[in-house]
Amino acid sequence: MKQLFFTPGPSQLYPTVPMHIQNALEQKICSISHRSQQFEELFSSTTKGLRKLLTIPEEYAVVFVGSGTEAMERIVENTVEKSSFHLVNGSFSRRWFEIAQELGKDAKKKEAILGKGFSDIPKISKVTELICFTHNETSSGVALLPEFMYEIKNKYPQALIAVDTVSSSPYVNLDYKKLDCVFFSVQKLFGSPAGLGVIILSPQAIEKAHSLQKKRISIGSYHTFPTLITWAQKNQTPETPNVLGIYLLNEVVNDFLKKGIGNIRKETEQKAETIYAFLDTHITYTSFVEKLFRSSTVIVAEVGDSLVVQNKLRQKGFIVGGGYGSFKERQIRIANFPAITMGDIENLLQEL
Numbered sequence: 001m002k003q004l005f006f007t008p009g010p011s012q013l014y015p016t017v018p019m020h021i022q023n024a025l026e027q028k029i030c031s032i033s034h035r036s037q038q039f040e041e042l043f044s045s046t047t048k049g050l051r052k053l054l055t056i057p058e059e060y061a062v063v064f065v066g067s068g069t070e071a072m073e074r075i076v077e078n079t080v081e082k083s084s085f086h087l088v089n090g091s092f093s094r095r096w097f098e099i100a101q102e103l104g105k106d107a108k109k110k111e112a113i114l115g116k117g118f119s120d121i122p123k124i125s126k127v128t129e130l131i132c133f134t135h136n137e138t139s140s141g142v143a144l145l146p147e148f149m150y151e152i153k154n155k156y157p158q159a160l161i162a163v164d165t166v167s168s169s170p171y172v173n174l175d176y177k178k179l180d181c182v183f184f185s186v187q188k189l190f191g192s193p194a195g196l197g198v199i200i201l202s203p204q205a206i207e208k209a210h211s212l213q214k215k216r217i218s219i220g221s222y223h224t225f226p227t228l229i230t231w232a233q234k235n236q237t238p239e240t241p242n243v244l245g246i247y248l249l250n251e252v253v254n255d256f257l258k259k260g261i262g263n264i265r266k267e268t269e270q271k272a273e274t275i276y277a278f279l280d281t282h283i284t285y286t287s288f289v290e291k292l293f294r295s296s297t298v299i300v301a302e303v304g305d306s307l308v309v310q311n312k313l314r315q316k317g318f319i320v321g322g323g324y325g326s327f328k329e330r331q332i333r334i335a336n337f338p339a340i341t342m343g344d345i346e347n348l349l350q351e352l
């Protein structure tokens with residue numbers, strides 16, 4: 001039976017991806033040298049495409065790492081000598097906080113109840129070097145308003161601002177000039193196979209890494225910001241990268257550019273509204289998240305017994321995510337990524 005993945009990562013492949021994989025094999029992409037001109041052209045095309053799609057300022061760097069989780073670690077390593085601050089409202093933001101602790105940093109946090117966002121600006125010590133946000137908490141279906149992050153940046157200009165957009169890029173429309181480290185991985189909205197992360201870096205973030213290095217503080221080895229950037233200037237990576245992943249990202253970015261980012265954003269909102277309208281009027285199912293904090297890309301529903309609902313949907317070929325952590329048994333999570341059409345959503349809701 002045909003299966004459609006509404007899981008929040010890995011997820012349904014973007015419809016053009018199987019064809020792009022076929023082409024990659026025919027072009028022997030997996031065998032080319034990562035020091036070749038062909039690779040340099042691929043690297044350059046991919047970063048140019050991302051710059052255009054996301055409107056990344058020219059002076060910002062775009063570098064490749066292995067995953068979203070790696071990006072969390074690299075960002076803390078490269079920008080924090082002593083202390084970081086984390087807005088924690090679910091598993092992914094908590095993971096980032098724990099990574100900072102594991103790296104021996106003095107990590108502080110402000111926690112929101114699961115399923116809620118933050119209503120006030122938290123008090124943050126002036127010695128904080130990095131403030132970390134998870135724009136879209138995939139575990140709870142809560143999205144933060146970009147304005148909330150900008151407001152905190154205004155209030156604490158001495159700190160660098162880092163944002164996890166793994167389950168919202170390229171839907172989320174950010175003003176990168178107000179942010180320093182923004183990252184995502186490709187197996188969510190980009191509808192590609194997992195194993196590639198992208199970090200967008202401000203000149204200030206890069207400068208901070210250099211200054212830590214000058215103080216002889218360890219910022220890692222092969223994936224430090226200075227090393228990544230030195231290689232990126234040559235359109236290369238320090239290590240043998242996930243060349244197939246970069247190839248597929250380049251193709252999907254081109255597909256998104258052809259479709260238009262405005263259309264992708266509009267369709268995402270229309271599909272999300274359809275799902276929330278269904279939940280708001282259903283007799284037993286409800287949205288876990290209140291209106292103000294609702295994510296457009298990961299929708300969490302209270303369904304009573306999630307296993308029963310998941311199994312029923314599975315029989316029709318619809319794979320939805322279970323609830324996260326302690327909500328595993330009562331919630332389902334529906335990824336509303338660009339690979340999913342309005343027709344797919346209507347069919348899913350019909351079954352629900």
Ligand SMILES: *Cc1c(COP(=O)(O)O)cnc(C)c1O
Pocket residue numbers: 009066067068069070092134136137138164165166167185186197
């Ligand atoms: C999936 C996800 C991650 C982890 O990304 P990986 O590429 O699996 O390391 C981090 N943050 C959020 C919000 C996610 O949804």
